[in-house]
Amino acid sequence: MVSSINDRRRAVLQTPISEHMISAEKVAHVQAGNYAGHALLVLTKSGYSAIPVLDSSFRLKGLISIGMITDAILGLERIEYERLDSIEVDSIMDGNLPEVYVHDPFEKGLDLLVNHTFLCVTEEDGTFAGILTRRVMLKEFKKYIYTTP
């Protein structure tokens, strides 16, 4: 019995991330050359605190958050809202993301999601494929815990 539970656990951990991710067409994103004002609009309207940044060929470039935008327009005495339409997203985004590929095992995502709320997943050539979120990961765990005899 113990060995069959261990086999199932191993099998889930080895499934490719592509089987668990939210696919690209359902993910809110902005383009690298967009102005910060546009990114703020997309973030506010979608309700997410951070979203991926892509280039015109749909390749992953980084991620942008409301905090990064606020920080970029923070002047010495006030928030300089007029700068929203002159700062480009790629000059303030976080471009230092962990590399996660569609064929990587779910186990790799699990390790990284300890420190990231979501992971951007790409094809081998850098084309954006989707995201793996903590929510999806926790739902998988819940399913696994309740269905394991």
Ligand code: 2BA
């Ligand atoms: P946050 O935007 O900080 O959202 C934290 C959690 O709040 C989400 O966790 C989700 O459970 C809930 N939530 C926030 N906005 C929501 C919305 N508009 N609809 C439904 N639930 C919402 P996760 O689902 O684990 O997502 C983790 C992070 O992944 C999010 O952090 C966001 O930065 C990103 N994300 C998730 N789904 C996305 C999507 N479709 N497009 C772009 N980014 C997404």
